[in-house]
Amino acid sequence: MIPDGILRYLKDQIDIDYSLWITWCLFPLLITFLLPLFIVFLLYMTACILYLKRRHWEKIKATLQVGDKWEAARKSVGAIWDTHGFIWHGYEIEGIENLPANGAALIIYYHGAIPIDLYYLLAKVLLIKDRLIHTVADHFLFKIPGFSIIAECMKVIPGTVQSCSNILKEGNLLAISPGGVYEAQFSHHYTLMWKKRLGFAKVALDAKVVSTTLPSTES
Numbered sequence: 001m002i003p004d005g006i007l008r009y010l011k012d013q014i015d016i017d018y019s020l021w022i023t024w025c026l027f028p029l030l031i032t033f034l035l036p037l038f039i040v041f042l043l044y045m046t047a048c049i050l051y052l053k054r055r056h057w058e059k060i061k062a063t064l065q066v067g068d069k070w071e072a073a074r075k076s077v078g079a080i081w082d083t084h085g086f087i088w089h090g091y092e093i094e095g096i097e098n099l100p101a102n103g104a105a106l107i108i109y110y111h112g113a114i115p116i117d118l119y120y121l122l123a124k125v126l127l128i129k130d131r132l133i134h135t136v137a138d139h140f141l142f143k144i145p146g147f148s149i150i151a152e153c154m155k156v157i158p159g160t161v162q163s164c165s166n167i168l169k170e171g172n173l174l175a176i177s178p179g180g181v182y183e184a185q186f187s188h189h190y191t192l193m194w195k196k197r198l199g200f201a202k203v204a205l206d207a208k209v210v211s212t213t214l215p216s217t218e219s
Contacts (some may be wrong), residue, residue, distance in 0.1 A: 045062065079123070
């Protein structure tokens with residue numbers, strides 16, 4: 001229940017009749033625009049689901065039969081992201097053959113305002129190479145509600161030199177953006193801004209692995 005004092009204040013500050021009149025006038029416009037947008041959204045979702053089934057259903061079905069809940073979840077989520085990248089951007093990867101089928105590799109990438117290229121890359125490598133890329137994320141992301149389960153499933157870690165080195169020594173793929181959030185905030189036109197951070201180099205040296213880059217293209 002709303003206290004009487006707050007109700008009296010709202011009545012004094014808000015013209016109820018005028019608000020109802022505005023709502024009545026704008027309601028047809030809201031219906032006119034929102035309903036078609038919702039239908040377009042449903043059509044796009046339908047297209048994504050159908051593309052997903054056509055492109056990746058066999059891989060997802062095979063994974064479901066294994067019984068590993070995270071592996072099945074990764075393949076399903078990866079198929080959704082890969083389908084979105086295909087429909088929306090015509091996303092492709094040049095140089096994916098440089099990633100080893102087995103063994104460790106350190107992937108260095110540019111951190112955009114939203115690193116959507118990385119999301120598409122994770123999905124594509126997971127589906128084509130059947131390998132999961134471990135990634136390093138900033139500490140503040142782990143405080144966002146709902147991110148923890150994504151981090152658990154997709155192997156996202158805050159990342160120290162030692163923990164990153166251990167991941168590589170275990171024969172995994174690891175992606176690091178030296179610029180991180182700083183680069184995402186202040187970099188423009190793909191200008192590298194990593195403040196001479198050398199942690200990724202220390203990781204490569206300690207784990208005795210080579211780093212690689214995978215330039216991505218959007219058509």
